Amino acid sequence: MTDLAATDDLFFQRSGMDRSRVQGLVDDALAGMDDGELFLEYRQSESLVLDDGQIKTANFDTAQGMGLRAIAGESTGYSHASELSEAAIARAGETVQAVSRGHQGNLAQAPAGTNQALYMEDNPLAMVDFQDKVQMLRAIDTYARDKDTRVRQVSASLSGNWQAVQIVRAGGHRVADIRPLVRLNVSVVLEQDGRMETGGHGVGGRITYDRYLDPAGWQEVVDEAFRQAEINLQSIPAPAGEVPVVLGPGWPGILLHEAIGHGLEGDFNRKKTSVFSGLMGERVASPGVTVVDDGTLRDRRGSLTIDDEGTPTENTVLIEDGILKGYMQDRTNARLMGVQATGNGRRQSYAHQPLPRMTNTYMLAGDKDPEEILGSVKNGVYAVSFGGGQVDITSGKFVFSCTEAYRIEDGKLGAPLKGATLIGDGKDVLTRVAMIGNDMELDPGIGTCGKEGQGVPVGVGQPTMLIEQLTVGGTAA
DSSP, X not given: OOOHHHHHIIIIITTTOOHHHHHHHHHHHTTTOSEEEEEEEEEXXXXXXXXXXXXXXXXXXXXXXXXXXXXXXXXXXXXXXXXXXXXXXXXXXXXXXXXXXXXXXXXXXXXXXXXXXXXXXXXXXXXXXXHHHHHHHHHHHHHXXXXXXXXXXXXXXXEEEEEEEEEEOXXXXXXXXXXXXXXXXXXXXEEETXXXXXXXXXXXESSOTHXXXXXXXXXXXXXXXXXXXXXXXTOEEOOOEEEEEEEOSSTTHHHHIIIIIGGGBHHHHHXXXXXXXXXTTSBOSOTTOOEEEETTSTTOTTOOSBOTTSOBOOEEEEEETTXXXXXXXXXXXXXXXXXXXXXXXXXXXXXXXXXXXXXXXXXXXXXXXXXXXHHTOSEEEEEEEEEEEEEOTTTOEEEEEEEEEEEEETTEEEXXXXXXXXXXXXXXXXXXXXXXXXXXXXXXXXXXXXXTTEEEEEEEEEOOEEEEEEEEEOOOO
């Protein structure tokens, strides 16, 4: 568990706030409430973007603030400010108390403590000189252009984030966390015979920049972006129809995240707006399908030592062998549903209220060899990577664009496809899973999830998987 002293320096010594007086303000604000907390945040972030050999943007930002939440029954009062002062907290306390309206509740028990630490506390932004970061981006540009005369454009971006949080509850309970986060993205445009295509790849996690400053690290990213662009140059218009679809391992888990994961978040099920509402203990997927949300994976983009309510994250089984076993819960929805919080209360910043959100959501491996899965399909589509998509959480219906996909012909990979989209609904897809590979992979660390206007970093993953029938939208005449 992060030492509170490290964040005390940020939130009290530097701001001039007195810790005991702040505790008293929180105690007064939450008197008679069912739950609530003071969320303190300090964040540094930077982003460097290189395009065509030139640094186009270089941003650095420091933000700090507080958010005070009071919960009475199903009502929530929330007040936030970019000012860290006792006066700001006092004003927030007066605001959130209005939610009680005579309510006299008993404060819920504080989350259990934890001794786990899933990532280092070092600030990646301060560990590497600015010029070293610029030099790496320029080296990426040179390396990509030297690979092939067909390269027409190279874009690369490096971003980092260092967030310190402290959560103060009534009665003196305090927890803290310090979270690093970095990401590297590369995009390459190739031209051949008058045709131009793009390939892109990104990596990231709760680590420092060291892994990517090493040429062996960033060259792999460039090579993958180049490979995708080269594949796209060979692609043909995708045919449309309902066919077997094989999803590759790793990043295709984004379909699982969007089409299924959101429907397993506690708030949608408490309000009975999810297609999975009321189905606990029932079969919702084919035998062999086991899906978990695990915030405890070391250094992963979606991992958290504690969530934004102070609850330790855990490995939550959502679907086990096709049977619905659980939902992802924050404290509020867990209390109202009479279950335990699962460490999934997340917020974008101090200016946002926590919501039940995913961390790293993935399907466990099965027992089939990926080659056996491909070999079982006479005519279908193999989807390796996805771009944008749209999902209706209430119905589970989705449309996803494939950025890398291939025809499957007589059990073997055929031509790469351009313009393929996958169309269906999450609940139905789970029941059509026919084979599950033994090659589960997590994504490379690039996922960001949006919900109610808030974005948070997440992870996804899955093994190779055969869906026996799925609608494929195409561009072939």
